[in-house]
Amino acid sequence: MDCAEIRDALLSGSAPAGPGVEAHVRECEACAELLRDRGELGKALSRGEAPSQPNPDLWSSLEGALRAESGPRAWLRSRATPVRLLIAALVASAIVTYGGRAAEGGVAPAERPLVWLVAFTLVGFACLSVLVAPLGRPRPPPGVRLAIVLAALALPLLYASSSVASLAPASPQQFTFAEQALGCFAYGTFLVLPFLFVVWALDRGERPFLGLVAGVGAVAGLVANVALALHCPNTEPAHIAAGHATIGGALASLGALVVLVTSKFRS
């Protein structure tokens, strides 16, 4: 006798008994509770199901919704998750390749912080994997998921704090600190707009949108930081902290704010 057999017996209106049941309930407190006092709780629960009156219109309504699932977005979000991840990664790579080039007539950074770029890529990919993981598949516990998103937000700041100032001679010294920081911030944010759009298109709406938006903002910030680390000749810690590292936090906060405001208006 096991839990399923005891449940089935109670659902059919009888309280099972015998040596097999006794042996099972000695090991299983849950079944013991159901079977106490001749199974009164089990019998009560068996009467507790909602009367079923299947809605005859529900299938036709679903058929209509399935017909509406057409077009590029429907195609993208119905891909298997590894394919969706690959698409997002390809778009991010294209952004880094295009946006990471040295400005025309300008200079590239004196050093390529390779270890940091690898760290950004790994954390970004881990964050994205957690965000688009399909329902019903194992995911890290909430605390670990939060830690990954926080790592994605904090990594650019760590990079900024470890950076050594090595301004290239051709750097635009005529610009103030604020102008340079703002310029990099705007450039990085603009660069990742296609990435945000693609992730939106890939999203199936399986998970709370607020968490997704905040997490994707953090990943987009990493993509922007990789591109800027290859593109911007100014490696001054304060500049990176203000102009590069703030992008992820700003996108995550702005996205969360938009979701909260729109959901408030909708309700």
Next chain:
Amino acid sequence: MGAASAGNSEVCSGAPPVRTDEELMLAYTRGDGAAFKELFQRYAPKLERLMLRELYAREEANDLVQQTFLQLHRARLDFDPAQRFKPWLYTIALNLKREHFRRRRRRPEVLGDVSDERPAPAGAHEALEAHHSISWALAQIPEENRSVIELHWFDGLSFAEVAKMLGIGAVAAKVRAHRGYQRLRKLLGDDLEMPDGGNRGAGGAI
């Protein structure tokens, strides 16, 4: 033997063998629309009951059932034939239900109306009353106990499957169920049937 072959198969004598849930889902991923309809017919009433256990508006429940199947359609290429279909479907459904309550930002405090314009079948009134009592009691117990009881008792998933869905151990799932049953026993009080077959009293806690 894979898990697929151990799926829910209802065998009828004389009739062609009924395909398992896993076989139907696999067929759907290969373009068999009829397989999807069969899964819908098999699970829509069960999912409607799942939704109605705490959600008293049938229209909202039906909307969530439709969204569950829509999500299933979107995620069809993520289906792993080596895994059981039912826990996957219920994970999607429960997630939508949780999200629905999160949006409403409140728990149902009072019993709503599950009736609609369709005539109720004979005996439905008593069934509805019993359902209300159990639903009320379920709504009073902590979510961690309620979700295990819902999935194991009402939806027939094993403790191992429930544990996997909720990201906990099988022993923890049993402990949660046990504590939930204890709370339900206290809450239902007089509504529980006496050993001699009668009721302890009318009204009671509900």
